[in-house]
Amino acid sequence: MRFIAFNHQGSTSWGAVIDDQVIDLGNTLGGDLMSIIQEDRLNEAKELAENTAPSMQLADVEILKPISFPEKIACIGVNYANRNAEYKDGSDAPKFPSLFIRTPDSLTAHDQPLWRPPESDQLDYEGEIVIVIGKGGRRIKEENAYEHIAALTIMNEGTLRDWVRHAKFNVTQGKNFVNSGSLGPWLVSADEFSAEQYEDMRVTTTVNGEVRQDDTTASMMFPLKYIISYCSQFFQLKPGDIIATGTPNGAGARFDPPRYLVPGDIIEVSVEGIGTLVNGVIDEPINS
Numbered sequence: 001m002r003f004i005a006f007n008h009q010g011s012t013s014w015g016a017v018i019d020d021q022v023i024d025l026g027n028t029l030g031g032d033l034m035s036i037i038q039e040d041r042l043n044e045a046k047e048l049a050e051n052t053a054p055s056m057q058l059a060d061v062e063i064l065k066p067i068s069f070p071e072k073i074a075c076i077g078v079n080y081a082n083r084n085a086e087y088k089d090g091s092d093a094p095k096f097p098s099l100f101i102r103t104p105d106s107l108t109a110h111d112q113p114l115w116r117p118p119e120s121d122q123l124d125y126e127g128e129i130v131i132v133i134g135k136g137g138r139r140i141k142e143e144n145a146y147e148h149i150a151a152l153t154i155m156n157e158g159t160l161r162d163w164v165r166h167a168k169f170n171v172t173q174g175k176n177f178v179n180s181g182s183l184g185p186w187l188v189s190a191d192e193f194s195a196e197q198y199e200d201m202r203v204t205t206t207v208n209g210e211v212r213q214d215d216t217t218a219s220m221m222f223p224l225k226y227i228i229s230y231c232s233q234f235f236q237l238k239p240g241d242i243i244a245t246g247t248p249n250g251a252g253a254r255f256d257p258p259r260y261l262v263p264g265d266i267i268e269v270s271v272e273g274i275g276t277l278v279n280g281v282i283d284e285p286i287n288s
Helices: 032-038 042-050 083-085 142-149 224-234
Strands: 003-009 011-018 023-024 062-064 072-075 099-103 107-109 115-116 126-134 149-158 179-191 202-207 211-217 242-244 266-271 275-283
Touching: 003 023, 003 149, 011 042, 032 042, 062 179, 126 202, 126 224, 142 149, 142 224, 149 275, 179 275, 211 242, 224 242
Parallel strands: 072 242, 107 179, 115 275
Antiparallel strands: 003 011, 003 062, 003 179, 011 023, 072 099, 126 149, 126 242, 149 179, 202 211, 202 266, 266 275
């Protein structure tokens, strides 16, 4: 089931989306999607949604980030085999995943603009599948990893390419400009996916209708179950934590010449079984 956070006529709530209609569950169950996941109440929410009349049309709400303030936003870098080859540096496939952290305010919501900051004109897109942790844990075994997924969503893991090279050993600066990326539009609960789907889901990114990225999770060097297991070796994974799982080849930086985002561009990231995350681009407001 699809679960969203939304604003309707000045009131913020959360609910389920069925046939392009929204069932407001916040009025009945209280809390938000983060607290519902932390309290292991998604099944309760699903059952209530299936037995409740729609409250409004999806077109009439402003969609918010499904989880506004997760404790962890972990991001895996260079995870698709073609992506490693795209660097053209002759390096072998990595033995372990690259990983960095994003802050909540570096991500905006579906249908909200990405901000190109005045410090750089190298804003780039990266379409990614995102794991939302449901059951926490440490040292999770790969064979049990899927049991720890509450839901999936989508990220445009926007990146300022020159700023990821400011320091010798880290990319954090270029990954954390305010509103440089996005998350959403909703969560799709884990009961909608099988193990086979997790391991062969298609990710497609278009810019102004032109396909730039198109691959499946079958190309991942580190599949979803490995990522969960690996991260749990050092993190105490907690309900509501999110993990972005890497982007396919085709980012703007890899064109010759590079094709960075400019104001007016429209980026759509689509993932099988989840939906499409859409964002435009503007220059960052001067008084932000």
